[in-house]
Structure formats: C-alpha cells, structure tokens
Amino acid sequence: MNIPLRQYAALLRNYLKNQRASIVWLSALLVAGLAMQLINPQIIRYFIDSAQGAESNRALWIAAGLFIGVSLVQQIVNVISVYIGENIGWVATNKLRGDVAEHCLRLDLSFHKSHTTGAIIERVDGDINALANFFSNFVITLLSNLLLVVGILVLLFVEGWVIGLGMTVFVVFAMYAIQAIRKYAIPHWGRLRQISAEFFGFLGEHLEGTEDTRANGATSFVMHKFYSFLRKWLPIRIRAFMGWAAMWITTIVVFTIGNAIAFALSAYLWKKGAVSIGTVYMIFYYTELMAKPIERIRTQMEDLQKADASIVRIRxxxxxxxxxxxxxxxxxxxxPLEVRLDRVRFSYEEGASTLENIDFRLEAGQVLGVLGRTGSGKTTLARLMLRFYDPQDGEIRLSGVPIRDATLQDLRTRVAMVTQNIEIFQGTVRDNLTFYDDAIPDDRIVGVLEELGLRDWFASMPDGLDSTLESGGGGLSAGEAQLLAFARVFLTNPGLVILDEASSRLDPATEQKLEAAVGKLLERRTCIIIAHRLATVQRADRILILENGCVAEYGDRAALAADPGSRFSRMLKTGLEEVLA
Known part of the structure; x- marks a missing residue:
C-alpha cells in the first residue's frame, strides 16, 4: 500500500494552497525553534568549562541567563507553532471533509445502494480525522526534525570527525530500522480502517431499524452479528497495535544504541585529551537531543502509516x-413538459431486465396514471425520469430535450416527485420546505401551507416558520408529513410532477383534504401518478399499465374504460386493489 509521492503532494497542494501565510509563519517558527535547540547545548558546554576555570561567577551568571532566556523563548515559539499547525490542519481537513461529502451527494443511487450509511460516514469522518496531523504540520515538522538531526551531526563533525562519523552511522541505522518496521505495519492499519467502516455501517443500519428488529424478534441475530464483527475486529486491531508497538520498541533499542555509541566515543576522546568535560556533556546532550527528532520522525511515520490507508480509501x-x-x-x-419515452430499457443488474421496450408519449399538461403489480417497474420509471439512474438503451425526452442533455440541477428543478416515504430533516419548518432557498419569501410559504389545509397545524407551531421539526418527522402524522411534501412541490413550481403512490399512507379524511390541493397542483403542469387506488387515477387523461417491466396497455383513460376487452376496464369491474394485489 505504498502511495506515490505525487498523491501526497497533490493533497497538500490542493488543501493547503489557501493557507500560504500560515505555513510561512509555521516554517519560520519551527526553524527558530530548531536554532534554539542547537544553541542551548553550546551554552551548557560554556557554563561547565567556565565553572572549572573561572575565577568569578560573572561568566556563569551570563551563561545561566542565556540558557533560561533561550529556553523560555523556545517554549513560547513551540506553543505558537502548535497553535498555527493545528489551525492549518483543522481548516484543511474540514475542506477535504466537505469535498468528500459533496462528492458522495453527487454520486448516483447505485453507489448509495451498495454502501451503507455508516460506511460512508466512516469515510467522510473517520478516514479524514486520520489525516489531521498529515495536513497540520506533517511535512514541515518532518523537514524541521530532519534539519535538526543534520544540524546536530554538522556540529558534532566540527568537534571531531570521529564523533561525527559515529553518530552519522547511528542515524542512518535508526532511519533504516524505522522505515523497515513501517512497511510491515502499514497493511494492518489499512485493514483496521476497512473493518471499522464495515462495523459502523452495520451498526448505523440496525440502530436506524431498531423498531423492526425488536418487533420481529431479531435482536439475538443482530447481537450475534455484532459480536461476530468484534471477534473479526480484534485480531486485526492486535496486528495493527503490534505494528505500532514494534515501532516503539525499535525506537527504544535505537536510542540505547545511540547512547552507547556516544558514551564510548566520548570516553575515548576524553582519555586522549581531545575534548573537555564540557564538550563530553555537550555530546551526550546532543545525543539525547537527537532522540527527540528521531522520536518525532517515528511518530510522523506512525501517523503516515495511518494516513496511507486513509489516503487510499479517500482517493x-x-x-x-x-x-x-x-x-x-x-x-x-x-x-408543462411533454414526456416522450423511446424504446427505453433498464436493469439494475446485468442480465436482469427491469424495464423493457418502454415507449409512450404524454402531451404537455396531461395526467398519466401508471398501474401495475408490485415489482412491475412503476417506481423505476419515476427514478429514470429524475435521472437517479440512466437507461441502458433508449431515450427520455421532455418537450423534445433529451434529459441527458439537461443539467441535473435544471432537470430536478423542473421535475418534482412525491413518494409515500417522506424525509423530514432536523431543522426549521422553513428549511424543510425550501431546502435553504432564501429566494422563496415567507408569505408564499405560509400561503402554500394554508392552501393545502395546514392552517391549523401551522398555527400550532410555537415559532411559526422558525419552529424546529424532529428528524424523521417525529411529532408529525403521516398525513401532515405527506402534505408538507406536497408543499415542497408547490414551492418549486415544476413543469412535471410525479406522484409515486403519494396518498397511500393517508387516511380518507386527509386524502379528501388533499384532493383539492392536488387539483391546483396539476393546473398547467404535466403529471405522472403511480397509484393503486381507483380514485387516484380517475383524474388521469392517459393510462399506462406495466407488467413484468413491459407496457401491457397504454391509451386514453375514457377509451380504455369503455372498452370491455381492455385490462383497465377489467380492473374497474373487478376492483383495482384486487387486481394489483
């Protein structure tokens, strides 16, 4: 799972380009902190050597003051750089999170049908959280730590080529060991992120369906699946943890070896009289100081191995x-839009046709009643009209314009659909009806609600249009939710309205209340009504009957009703509900 450097560079370039000033400041602060870390050991050496031979304490006071001052400034610089780095990471990850969420919303229904909600949320949130450090200061911190190591080695070479060469060998060995362990650990983090997405997808799906689970006595099955996930998750998590532990143990061993090398070389040089006791302490200080950047590099590599898996999945x-x-x-x-379907064929899965050779024309302003048994393709036909899917063959045209040529936004503004399953979102009444379109005035919204017979319901809202509705429509009856869905259609003013069994959940009283509003809704609009009640299709001008994905009958409603040999006539005689059962 090795990611090409160009993908790292592309992510950093795309999501950090608007924060150049912050990155420059962060770079400057990290370089300043690096310089102060290199200076302090020199001050300590001066202090120790001065303490051995100085006749007065003046030099010691100066050295102590310099050391304390540099240390304080270094801490201030560290705090500011951490703040700027975290802010850079927050802005970048939020932008990436927004782009991924927007991309998911643009993907068609086939993607969302094949991915659970929890799995998508894990991609949008979990994977991107793993990239927070990658964006905040990964490259700058990695480079500054590498520069710190190089600076220490240069200063050690200045003191003597023996100590410089010895510590260079140690650093090369340390980097090689850490990189080797990282390659071992990366795949396990990738599998950990994948099973995490699967688990939360499963959990989200069954938490959403809690009522059905309990009503059907499936709690034991869900819990069995829950614990099966945990049993599968544990060994993967252990392997990922072992990869982290291996890096941690490797670092401890490497630091121990570094201290041993520093001790041996310092003892050798001191016995030869090549260095002072202050220089010996400085070498040890630099060795200990070198452990910090190497440890940070190890931490960065650990974050990178997590980022590797997340980058792959996000990419x-x-x-x-x-x-x-x-x-x-x-x-x-x-x-009103004219509707023309020309030999349309569609299937959800290859080799299994859902709609076959659908061919009809509906004039602008007319109402089409679509009938058929469950599974005959009625709802699929509606989804094709809105381009939730595209047919494999044939063409759909609205007033002569192929719907593939219209923008999706224009199409879904001019074509509106009301289904029997209404989504009410956590938010105000206004936002649920307008979907955050500020161009729709409040008086028009209130007028539509009153026109639909929701005057009393709206009057009961404590804050009017600013009243908050619960997610899923809690507190609303099925009829009220359905009427709010009709209000949405009124406000968008489409040229084609599709009612997909929209009144099937309504009680007779509410359905009667809706009839007058539907009549107004259909004025100067084309309408397709997918129905299973006789009363619903009585307003239709044309009738389309589907059977096994094919057109079984199509024609003028009055003519078909008067023809004793037509399917529609037999439905009227037998009772529509019985025929379509």
Whole structure:
C-alpha cells in the first residue's frame, strides 16, 4: 500500500494552497525553534568549562541567563507553532471533509445502494480525522526534525570527525530500522480502517431499524452479528497495535544504541585529551537531543502509516465516478413538459431486465396514471425520469430535450416527485420546505401551507416558520408529513410532477383534504401518478399499465374504460386493489 509521492503532494497542494501565510509563519517558527535547540547545548558546554576555570561567577551568571532566556523563548515559539499547525490542519481537513461529502451527494443511487450509511460516514469522518496531523504540520515538522538531526551531526563533525562519523552511522541505522518496521505495519492499519467502516455501517443500519428488529424478534441475530464483527475486529486491531508497538520498541533499542555509541566515543576522546568535560556533556546532550527528532520522525511515520490507508480509501472514493453524468446544459422549457419515452430499457443488474421496450408519449399538461403489480417497474420509471439512474438503451425526452442533455440541477428543478416515504430533516419548518432557498419569501410559504389545509397545524407551531421539526418527522402524522411534501412541490413550481403512490399512507379524511390541493397542483403542469387506488387515477387523461417491466396497455383513460376487452376496464369491474394485489 505504498502511495506515490505525487498523491501526497497533490493533497497538500490542493488543501493547503489557501493557507500560504500560515505555513510561512509555521516554517519560520519551527526553524527558530530548531536554532534554539542547537544553541542551548553550546551554552551548557560554556557554563561547565567556565565553572572549572573561572575565577568569578560573572561568566556563569551570563551563561545561566542565556540558557533560561533561550529556553523560555523556545517554549513560547513551540506553543505558537502548535497553535498555527493545528489551525492549518483543522481548516484543511474540514475542506477535504466537505469535498468528500459533496462528492458522495453527487454520486448516483447505485453507489448509495451498495454502501451503507455508516460506511460512508466512516469515510467522510473517520478516514479524514486520520489525516489531521498529515495536513497540520506533517511535512514541515518532518523537514524541521530532519534539519535538526543534520544540524546536530554538522556540529558534532566540527568537534571531531570521529564523533561525527559515529553518530552519522547511528542515524542512518535508526532511519533504516524505522522505515523497515513501517512497511510491515502499514497493511494492518489499512485493514483496521476497512473493518471499522464495515462495523459502523452495520451498526448505523440496525440502530436506524431498531423498531423492526425488536418487533420481529431479531435482536439475538443482530447481537450475534455484532459480536461476530468484534471477534473479526480484534485480531486485526492486535496486528495493527503490534505494528505500532514494534515501532516503539525499535525506537527504544535505537536510542540505547545511540547512547552507547556516544558514551564510548566520548570516553575515548576524553582519555586522549581531545575534548573537555564540557564538550563530553555537550555530546551526550546532543545525543539525547537527537532522540527527540528521531522520536518525532517515528511518530510522523506512525501517523503516515495511518494516513496511507486513509489516503487510499479517500482517493478511491473521490475517484469513483458517478454513473449519471451531468448534461451539457440544454435548458428545459418553462410551463408543462411533454414526456416522450423511446424504446427505453433498464436493469439494475446485468442480465436482469427491469424495464423493457418502454415507449409512450404524454402531451404537455396531461395526467398519466401508471398501474401495475408490485415489482412491475412503476417506481423505476419515476427514478429514470429524475435521472437517479440512466437507461441502458433508449431515450427520455421532455418537450423534445433529451434529459441527458439537461443539467441535473435544471432537470430536478423542473421535475418534482412525491413518494409515500417522506424525509423530514432536523431543522426549521422553513428549511424543510425550501431546502435553504432564501429566494422563496415567507408569505408564499405560509400561503402554500394554508392552501393545502395546514392552517391549523401551522398555527400550532410555537415559532411559526422558525419552529424546529424532529428528524424523521417525529411529532408529525403521516398525513401532515405527506402534505408538507406536497408543499415542497408547490414551492418549486415544476413543469412535471410525479406522484409515486403519494396518498397511500393517508387516511380518507386527509386524502379528501388533499384532493383539492392536488387539483391546483396539476393546473398547467404535466403529471405522472403511480397509484393503486381507483380514485387516484380517475383524474388521469392517459393510462399506462406495466407488467413484468413491459407496457401491457397504454391509451386514453375514457377509451380504455369503455372498452370491455381492455385490462383497465377489467380492473374497474373487478376492483383495482384486487387486481394489483
């Protein structure tokens, strides 16, 4: 799982380019801190050598003051650099998190059907959190620590080539050992991130379906699967931890070897009289100081091994192309839209056709009633109209414009769909109806609510349009949620409205209340009604009956009703609910 350097560079370039000033300041502070770390051992050597031969304490006071002053300034510099580095990482990871979330929202339904919500959340949040240090100060800290090591080696070479060469051999050995352990540990972190995503995907899915789980007595099954995940997770986590532990133990061993080399070389040079006791202490100080950057480099490598796995997974997600591509921008005309399907074929899976040879034309302003048994392709037809999926063959045109040529935003503004499953989001009444479109005035929203018969419900809201609705529609009846969905359609003013069994959850009283509003909604608009009640399709101009993904019957509703041999006529005689059961 080795990531090419160009991918690291691309991520850093894309998400740090707007923070150049902060990066310059961070670099300057880290270099200043590096310089002070190199100066302090020189001050200590001067202090020790002066203490041995000085007749007055003046030199000692000066050295002590310099050491304390440099140490204080160094701590201040460290605090400021940590603050700037964390801020850089926060801004960069939030930008990346936003880009990944936006990319997921652009992906078509086939992606979301094949990935659980929890797995996607783990990608958007968990993987990106693992990159926080990578963005905040990874490169700068790594370079500054490497420069610190090089600076120490240069100063040691100045003191003597023997001590300089010995410590250089130690550093090369240390870097090689750490890199070798890192290569061993990387794959385990990748597998750990993957099973983490699977686990949270499973957990999110079953927490969302708690009521069904308990109602069907499936709690034991869910818990069995839960513990199965934990049993699978544990050995992978152990291997990942062992990789971290191996790096930690390797660092301890390496530092011990470094101290032994420094001790041996210092003893040899001191016995020869080549160095003073102050220089001996300085060599030890530099050796101990060298342990810090090597330890930081090890930590950076540990973070990098986590980042490696996360970068791969995020890169794979960002490289996932939506199966539904945006159009070239051909505008859809205003007003009611004509609908034309020309030999449309579609299947969710290769070799299993869902819709076959669908061919019909619906004039602008007309209402089409779509009937068929469960699984006949009614809802799939609606999804194709909104380009949640694209057909494998054939073409769909709205007022002569192929929907592949229109932008997705334009298409989904001009075509609106209301389903029987209504999503109510945590937020205000206004935001749930307008989806944060500030261009829609409040008086228009209130007017639509009143027109739909929601005057009393709206009057009961404590803060009016600013009242907060619960996620999932808690506190709302099915009828009220359905009527709010109709209000959304009214506010977007589309040219084509698709009602996918939108009144199936309504009680008769609420359905009657809705009828008048639906009549107004359909004025100067084309409508496709997917229904399983006779009353719903009585307003249709045309009838389309699907069977096993094919057109079983299509024609004028009145003509089909008057034809004793038509399927629609038999449905009317038998009872629609019985025929479609």
């Amino acid at each position: 794979e997600l960002l490289d996932t192309e939506p199966a539904v591509r945006d159009g070239i921008g051909t505008p859809l005309p205003q007003g």
